[in-house]
Amino acid sequence: MLRYVIQMEFRTLRRDRWAIGLLILLGALVAMAVIQGSRWQREQQEKLLTVQKSDDSRYNSLLQQHVRLDQSAQPPRVKDDPRITMEIAQQGRIMTLPPLDTSVLAIGHADLLPQQVHVSAVGNESSLWNRLEIENPMNARSGRFDLAFVVVFLLPLFLLALTFHLLPGDREQGIIALSLAQSARLTPVLLTRLAVRGFLVWAVVAGVALVTMSFMDVPWLGQQNLWRIGMWLVLVMGYTLFWLAISFVANAYASNAASSALMLATAWLAFVVLLPALFNAVLVRVCAPPSRVQLVSAMRTATRAATMEASKTLAEYYQDHPELRPPGTASDEAQFIASYFATRERTEKDVAPVLRAFVEQVDRQQELVARWQYLLPPVLLDEAFGDLAGTGSIRHAHFRNQVRQSLSAWQEWFVPRLVQGSVLKVTEHDAIPKLVYTDESKGTLLRRVNSAVALLAVMTILFTGWGVARLRRVK
Template sequence: MSAWRHEWRLLLRARGAVAALLLLAVLSSVAVGLGLREVQRQHDTIARVAELQHQELAAQAPRLTRYGDAGTVAYYAFLTTWDPPSPAAYLALGLRDATPYVLRVRALALQSQLHEGETFNPELALAGRFDFAFVAVYLLPLFLIVLLHDLVSSERQSGRLALLRALPGAGRGLWLRRAVLRAGLATAALLLPAAAGAIVSGMPAGHLGLVAVAVLAYAACWIGLALWVGARDAGSVAHALVLMGAWVGLTLVLPTLGHAVLARSVPVGQGVALMLAQREAVHGAWDLSREATLARFFRSHPQWQHTAPLPAGFHWKWYYAFQQLGDEAVAPQVAAYREALMARQRATDGLGVALPGVGLQAVLHRIAGTDLGAQLAYQDAITAFHTRLREHHYPYLFDERRYGMDDFARLPRYAPPPARPQGPVGSLLALAALGGALLLAGARAAGRVR
């Protein structure tokens, strides 16, 4: 215990190290604060949109039901869906920056409504967001490099290394003690603001524990690397340059190259292409025989084939039949698109096995519920709600029943399904294994310091 107290006093005398720890705590606090503010802004937006929809539907009800026409109601009544942020979303906002979390839908073809929100300016998302994940993945290694790069070289350059090695308890234990103390304080400076944010947001303690384990495993990677480099017979500047090169390679260059390779090896189209294909199918139906269109619709929906023949001129049941056929026409493309997205996500998780920064991002995004799986789950919830909306209108359309105020009041209302976040077990185990291996290599190298 006296050895630890001695190392603590030495650390307090190092003003640069203390300043670095304080700065890291400040940056983590700012990132957590910005994340909490963004999550609250999204909650406020969802609440405001829900209230506006309530007012809009109340104002529309008398006008849309005046003539008892269900097709008019289905066409003009937009209903709001929303994807509320999880309590852990403040840690890593992920795809919530680039995909809509509020979407209004109606009983027309769905795919064009799902993907028209993808038309955003990509430059707005290029810089990313300053959140906890950014600080943990990119800035924590820099602070660990500052704190650990000269553990051995500073003693060698000052001429104290031989004396230290002659003292009891010197050797591997000394360097590990110093590294663990400094790195432990750095991770505490990073995690304490996150814990405060968890209390404010109501994040479960189990999720906070997973975040702590992931950050500690990531820190172990850089502790081991710093010990391994620091054990080499070179000066502090050389050690810092090598570690900075490793930071550039592991956090910037290799992830960028890896994602570029994945983009070429696992090509994924754009949702906008699905939207255009679906719209082409819908618009092309205007030039086709109405009876042939209904015959195609009845093959997949035989429960409505008893409907009366189409009268001359326009009829809503024909219109909504070819709207649904437009969705069914692109169903194979939708399935292929989603499978390609998931294949790329699995490949990215595999990349995280070798690159700790990618692995930590995968863990944080999954815990926060802001990864690809969460976005696809929101789309599935919208699809299920859209099916309920169609099933609500079809009896009025095909049985040609009058649609009144009471029927309008029974319009389906969206309710987000309970969140079921998938535990990042695989990514977390891979990150822990990588951190343990690098820490073991660094500890062995520290035992061979001369």
């Protein structure tokens, strides 16, 4: 019997100009999002590549100069001499978070957060994240029109527009009584019809996205990308089913099409707009990180204290690091450098509690998001898309972590040499810690994505069950 229903549904859809128009519009939006996304991705890749290249060439010429100078046996100059450890330590290197091919799936927050940072032995970690990329703040606020937006925000609207009237519309026209008189069962018929429409929507999104990606030369078939694209398709399918289940409930309850449309619009508003916004608002208030303003203030106050007691600060520093104490009287320069790092260390020690509170709150926030997002499928989905696209907040946090580690590795390597005023040897370059970002493992990432899939599945089942129970009671 369901075969007839499916046949009938396709026939109806073929003749429904409104439905066909909606599907075409959806396809166009998906194509537009993919085009914008891949353009952005290419731009980003080029930008980072240029930065990386110029940094590499700068460093290489420095290295060559170093080799030349070493052979010439000239005494080191005050400035612009690679043999001076400070020169290398200060110039530092660029560390980048490379965009993935799949970032076409979601631009996410990658347009805001710095994707490249300057790591040096004299820089401090918190100053690296003081700023956003240069962007029109209006654009920054609204975010991009990317595939994630089309799926998370718009796909449900299209699904709802295509399904809100299925049962109530029939009810209004009296077709229900007719088909019930033919001893058709309501639930399987409705579910089949919903499934047909849902499948069409999913197929349009998936098909148009993949075709447009191929068209834009996104190598989605590549080995590194295929599993990500595959998981994306699964997630989109899960999200489609989730909204179909909600539409099913509304269809079961509504007495007429207008009230079904109203229910679904309200559901969309609640799930996609209000709950995340409310959650966001609560999150900001409940565990607001001690603001950066406080951090800046604390830092300033601590620095002042450290510099005002400069000699005491330095003495303490030497006490903590006896190996760095110069054998005789230090030169002015060495004294200055030692004093600089001494001040810095003391300041860091003083600010540590504020900084710790800050980090703890951010962690707490992340933890809360991680826990509560299970009530908010759109948020969970958005995060999962970010994961697959490599533009998610977790990957960026991972990047920050590695930057932090690299920074301390550099400091560990450089500071003793700087304070002792040692001259850098050519052979030592290889020993300078490398700044390379490594992604987290596929397994960890998949675990998160899978939990999103699982949540969508559970929610779909729950809503479907609710709808079935309701329809049992309806005549």
